Amino acid sequence: MLTEAAPSPATKADTGPMLEVRGLEAWYGESHVLHGIDFDVRAGEVVTLLGRNGAGKTTTLKSIMGVIGKRKGSVVLEGTETIGLPSRAIARLGMGYVPEERGIYASLSVEENLMLPPKVRDGGLSVEDIFTLFPNIKERLKSQGTKLSGGEQQMLAIGRILRTGAHFLLLDEPTEGLAPVIIDQIGATIRKLKQDGYTIILVEQNFRFAATVADRHYVVEQGKVIDMIPNDQLDANIDKLHGYLGV
């Protein structure tokens, strides 16, 4: 393999993982929450972070996105070290973030919410494409953002980052609190995005849903990645996983 040769950043980006997380630590004020997270994501993969409540999944996404007070370690995206960058610069590298609480702005209309994130590269979906994916949004463009239903807000939160040309997506529990038909719709969307070449980290509580979209699963516990299970070996490891998740 080419990895034997000393790689330049560019060739490393071509051959190595798209995202490399090493020894990632994070703090909320004085409270030390991540204790050295390690994992990789290859281009075009959908990986999940599974784990119990409070394990540190959301904090891991926040640290990758740079929206946490203090973080340490290394997060390399396509050859660029991002640990010292402000979140706006990380976004400009093509990282799109859908936060756990969805982050729909009450002081913006649906349309303004959709159009808010600036384009970071070419190749984003057109507004028409987004309406095709999520027809509900089109009907409600003039409403206040937070007047949408939970499911519609989730679609808006996903739709608005697809417009920007971001190609690496961080989705924090996109199915949380949603009705089964909406969960199916979001599952179908994630599979379509994967087909179109997006790379995705998905945080999920619901590993049955995760199994329908993911290539690999990382298990997070107490601020560390403690295991990795490829999706095709999920059945063989189901008891172990139940143990991790306490279900």
Added chain:
Amino acid sequence: MFELLGIPPQALFGQVLLGLINGSFYAILSLGLAVIFGLLNIINFSHGAQYMMGAFVAWMCLTYLGINYWAALLLAPLIVGATGIAIERLLLKRIAHVDHLYGLLLTFGLALIIQGLFRNQYGSSGLPYQIPAELRGGVNLGFMFLPWYRGWVVVASLIVCLATWFLIEKTRLGAYLRAATENPTLTQAFGINVPLLVTLTYGFGVALAGFAGVLAAPIYSVNPNMGADLIIVVFAVVVIGGMGSILGAIVTGFSLGLIEGLTKVFYPEASATVIFIIMVLVLLVRPAGLFGRAA
């Protein structure tokens, strides 16, 4: 001549006009405070001093450089706004992470320093500023005499207030501002340069104060204390309207000016305190202000 409730119409409409003029200043100044508070969470105590700077810059432009009123109307807000940008970058940014009370203290201290400097240099007796030639005189409307300049002040401040409202509520830049006000962390995570937005917003709010100062120069004498006297009333206006509401600041500013003017006609004894009485009532009934969202 007909009379209304025993008040000659000349007196009534005269006071209504005066009220509208005061209301114009209340509106522009409280609008600037509201914009700044929305994004920076700082009560900008130097707002009155920055209004005074606007008047002084106009006076200096004319006296030292021969730059006329119309040019100063554009130039002074830019200059005062630029000093605001410097204040944000050099001072406010450094304390943005600590309690916002420090921002209030810092801007309060700045106001005292700025006023002190101008008092040292120019004394406190006030400097005259001529009404621009185009706006001297007035028109007799039958029921009252309307000096052109006073009419202009009301119209100009209405235009500036509505333009600001439009900028914030209807444009893409305004959407960035509203988004950053509501959730700065997420807005930054979308690739928007929130620190730059904060700097520009402070500069813009301060420029509004500077603009009001230029408008005021030909009406009131240009005086280092002109802002300190006015700003207390403006803070009361902001409390009544509710911090952070754009339309609320505009509507409350004009209405309270009007109410103050009418009080002068019908019950002059209360005219100096009516705004503060309303403030107390509003605080009791709706502490978030008439247009404010309860926290």
